[in-house]
Amino acid sequence: MRHIISILMENEAGALSRVAGLFSARGYNIESLCVAPTHDDSLSRLTLVTSGDEFVIEQIVKQLNKLIDVVKVQDMADTAHIERELMLIKLQAHDNMREEVYRLAEIFRGQIIDVTESSYTVQLVGPGSKLDAFIDALGSVPVVEIVRSGALGVARGPRGMLVPEV
Amino acid sequence: MELSGGEILVECLKAEGVDTVFGYPGGAVLHIYDALFQQEQVQHVLVRHEQGAVHMADGFARATGKPGVVLVTSGPGATNAVTGIATAHMDSIPLVVFTGQVHSALIGNDAFQEVDNVGITRPCVKHNFMVKDVRDMAETIKKAFYVATTGRPGPVVVDIPKDVTDPKVKVPFSYPEKVAMRSYQPTEKGHSGQIRKAVDMIVNAERPMIYTGGGVILGRAGDELTHFTRKLGYPIVNTLMGLGAYPSSDKQFLGMLGMHGTYEANMGMHHCDVLIAIGARFDDRVTGDLSKFCPYAKIVHVDIDPSSISKNVVVDVPIVGAVKSVLTEMIDLVNQAGGAKKPKELESWWDRIEQWRGMKSLEYKWSDDIIKPQYVVQKLWEVTGGDAFVTSDVGQHQMWAAQYYGFNKPHRWINSGGLGTMGFGLPAALGAKWAFPDEEVACVTGEGSIQMCSQEMSTALQYQLPVKIVSLNNGYLGMVRQWQEFFYSGRYAMSYMDSLPDFVKLAESYGHVGMRIDKPSDVEGALREAFAMKDRLVFMDFQTDPEENVYPMVPAGAGLNEMILL
Ligand SMILES: Cc1ncc(C[n+]2csc(CCOP(=O)(O)OP(=O)(O)O)c2C)c(N)n1
Ligand SMILES: [Mg+2]
Numbered sequence: 001m002r003h004i005i006s007i008l009m010e011n012e013a014g015a016l017s018r019v020a021g022l023f024s025a026r027g028y029n030i031e032s033l034c035v036a037p038t039h040d041d042s043l044s045r046l047t048l049v050t051s052g053d054e055f056v057i058e059q060i061v062k063q064l065n066k067l068i069d070v071v072k073v074q075d076m077a078d079t080a081h082i083e084r085e086l087m088l089i090k091l092q093a094h095d096n097m098r099e100e101v102y103r104l105a106e107i108f109r110g111q112i113i114d115v116t117e118s119s120y121t122v123q124l125v126g127p128g129s130k131l132d133a134f135i136d137a138l139g140s141v142p143v144v145e146i147v148r149s150g151a152l153g154v155a156r157g158p159r160g161m162l163v164p165e166v
Numbered sequence: 167m168e169l170s171g172g173e174i175l176v177e178c179l180k181a182e183g184v185d186t187v188f189g190y191p192g193g194a195v196l197h198i199y200d201a202l203f204q205q206e207q208v209q210h211v212l213v214r215h216e217q218g219a220v221h222m223a224d225g226f227a228r229a230t231g232k233p234g235v236v237l238v239t240s241g242p243g244a245t246n247a248v249t250g251i252a253t254a255h256m257d258s259i260p261l262v263v264f265t266g267q268v269h270s271a272l273i274g275n276d277a278f279q280e281v282d283n284v285g286i287t288r289p290c291v292k293h294n295f296m297v298k299d300v301r302d303m304a305e306t307i308k309k310a311f312y313v314a315t316t317g318r319p320g321p322v323v324v325d326i327p328k329d330v331t332d333p334k335v336k337v338p339f340s341y342p343e344k345v346a347m348r349s350y351q352p353t354e355k356g357h358s359g360q361i362r363k364a365v366d367m368i369v370n371a372e373r374p375m376i377y378t379g380g381g382v383i384l385g386r387a388g389d390e391l392t393h394f395t396r397k398l399g400y401p402i403v404n405t406l407m408g409l410g411a412y413p414s415s416d417k418q419f420l421g422m423l424g425m426h427g428t429y430e431a432n433m434g435m436h437h438c439d440v441l442i443a444i445g446a447r448f449d450d451r452v453t454g455d456l457s458k459f460c461p462y463a464k465i466v467h468v469d470i471d472p473s474s475i476s477k478n479v480v481v482d483v484p485i486v487g488a489v490k491s492v493l494t495e496m497i498d499l500v501n502q503a504g505g506a507k508k509p510k511e512l513e514s515w516w517d518r519i520e521q522w523r524g525m526k527s528l529e530y531k532w533s534d535d536i537i538k539p540q541y542v543v544q545k546l547w548e549v550t551g552g553d554a555f556v557t558s559d560v561g562q563h564q565m566w567a568a569q570y571y572g573f574n575k576p577h578r579w580i581n582s583g584g585l586g587t588m589g590f591g592l593p594a595a596l597g598a599k600w601a602f603p604d605e606e607v608a609c610v611t612g613e614g615s616i617q618m619c620s621q622e623m624s625t626a627l628q629y630q631l632p633v634k635i636v637s638l639n640n641g642y643l644g645m646v647r648q649w650q651e652f653f654y655s656g657r658y659a660m661s662y663m664d665s666l667p668d669f670v671k672l673a674e675s676y677g678h679v680g681m682r683i684d685k686p687s688d689v690e691g692a693l694r695e696a697f698a699m700k701d702r703l704v705f706m707d708f709q710t711d712p713e714e715n716v717y718p719m720v721p722a723g724a725g726l727n728e729m730i731l732l
Contacts, residue, residue, distance in 0.1 A: 009349075014288075021288055025289050055480070068293040068350050069349055071348055071349040163348060
């Protein structure tokens with residue numbers, strides 16, 4: 001099953017390589033990985049999407065927790081959560097195709113953020129499955145390139161990921 | 167107090183109570199060596215190869231329970247140390263390894279003797295650091311010792327660019343009294359509900375088995391384990407890493423389990439109904455084919471590392487905590503319950519075990535003409551009163567040492583179990599002897615393994631470390647040959663050790679005593695003579711049966727109940 005895992009890490013050099021190294025050394029798969037600073041500049045937040053049966057996911061969570069710089073790990077599947085991903089997709093759009101692309105972008109609540117005589121670039125936000133659905137719906141519209149951020153996840157409700165006290 | 171980075175490093179070692187650094191100098195660490203030179207409290211042991219330094223610190227750590235400390239230079243110094251670091255990592259041995267690094271300004275420029283030490287060691291350390299500013303030195307070292315020695319122990323590398331130890335740059339120094347890391351807070355105490363549940367299952371067992379590993383030794387819980395086991399009257403088996411945690415001369419001890427474990431240990435594992443796993447990690451050499459492992463058992467697993475639990479084998483009652491603390495609580499609860507509750511069933515379980523034991527799976531064929539390696543180990547036990555520190559290298563001799571030297575105390579059996587590093591034995595023995603100069607230290611090795619770190623005989627002379635080398639010279643990479651005999655129709659590809667040196671002369675050329683023994687009747691006499699030379703390193707080159715095999719054996723892919731007996 002697909003899991004979104006959120007990780008708070010000490011904002012130290014090499015933090016990302018520890019996580020990436022763990023996944024490659026132990027043969028876990030990474031579908032996407034997203035890293036950025038947070039409002040607390042001592043921390044960085046990684047969101048990764050992986051898949052595996054419950055035992056593999058349990059090991060992944062434990063192995064992540066074992067990394068000394070990892071402050072907190074949360075498997076989003078354990079809580080009600082919201083998933084969002086950003087996609088920038090550049091499409092060939094000539095003549096009569098222009099109308100078709102415009103209409104599809106509307107339906108999916110996308111925005112056209114760049115226009116040339118022969119192309120549209122569409123920005124779309126949503127769960128990964130919605131972005132996949134948009135790509136499917138394009139049918140014969142030729143894709144020039146797809147840039148996706150990888151999924152982000154956040155738990156529903158008032159509380160954030162807890163940082164343990166020292 | 168204003169100090170340079172090199173001086174700070176030395177002061178930190180003093181503050182940690184470190185009395186010895188094992189190392190080898192080079193350009194990137196010259197400032198540190200200069201600081202070491204100007205004081206006397208922290209001694210330095212100069213090895214002959216950096217791998218030897220790490221194994222020596224490792225042997226020191228395994229013998230004492232204290233962290234071992236290493237200092238090597240950048241580039242080749244650090245890469246030479248990697249095998250030693252990985253060895254310690256696999257067996258969870260606390261080490262702090264300082265590696266030199268090129269000047270900060272040169273990092274990333276392919277500078278002379280530059281390698282990415284943090285990158286290279288990342289997968290084989292518990293954690294690593296690079297000190298980028300001399301002001302961070304003391305705190306980083308404090309953290310390094312804390313991480314290395316707490317929770318599930320392991321090696322920590324501290325990489326130090328040369329400019330950070332510049333003697334001209336002095337900064338205020340004070341050693342932090344405490345460390346607190348929000349990202350690292352190992353669990354000591356087990357969950358009391360889980361412990362209660364486990365004890366309930368344990369006292370009601372009909373065919374119990376206690377299975378313990380290196381965690382009991384690292385966690386210094388040998389006494390608690392012995393008390394717990396005796397109170398219950400249950401059979402106990404130890405892994406290769408766990409030998410000595412429970413006295414092997416005791417009736418309740420069934421020996422080592424796993425690939426070359428005893429018949430009674432493995433059959434007991436296979437047929438038990440409650441398995442009590444303590445500080446062990448269900449390694450593939452222990453379990454055999456996982457799908458056939460302990461098919462009738464409910465499993466309790468106590469371990470300090472949550473990621474060890476249900477990694478290979480899914481368990482019924484997991485308990486995360488330090489084995490000493492959990493065992494102490496368990497003993498109380500077992501006492502409250504009045505001990506084991508199924509004495510009748512237990513009696514018939516013991517009857518079955520005694521039948522398995524009756525197979526005498528460790529018997530071997532005696533010969534009047536050729537020395538049997540097992541016999542040498544048995545005589546070593548006799549001559550040392552079963553009380554020596556015994557290190558080993560890797561191969562058949564390692565298994566024979568584990569099988570035939572009955573360890574009665576923890577910390578006395580020192581071997582590379584996880585990584586299986588040939589070359590470990592001699593430097594590890596020197597580290598143990600350094601820590602315990604008045605105790606007997608023997609290195610059981612083979613003619614293949616000893617050649618991987620034999621240069622440390624020079625270190626042994628320099629520092630007067632009179633260990634006894636017991637080489638079981640079968641003229642083969644015996645363990646490889648055995649597998650080729652069993653599984654490759656006897657095609658001995660590259661397992662014959664040709665062009666061996668004259669080990670007697672080799673030892674003599676290093677200033678030690680060498681002996682060559684080729685008759686069974688001379689074995690005991692030679693050992694007695696060697697151990698009588700208290701202040702000499704003696705290299706005993708025993709010419710042993712070339713094609714002797716290690717029995718019994720669980721072949722790869724088999725269950726523990728499918729052993730090959732002699
Ligand atoms: C550094 C290293 N290289 C290779 C091996 C693979 N290996 C395992 S046992 C063994 C043979 C060891 O020969 P020897 O030291 O003579 O011991 P014996 O098995 O003959 O007792 C080898 C090559 C290893 N464990 N370590
Ligand atoms: Mg050999």
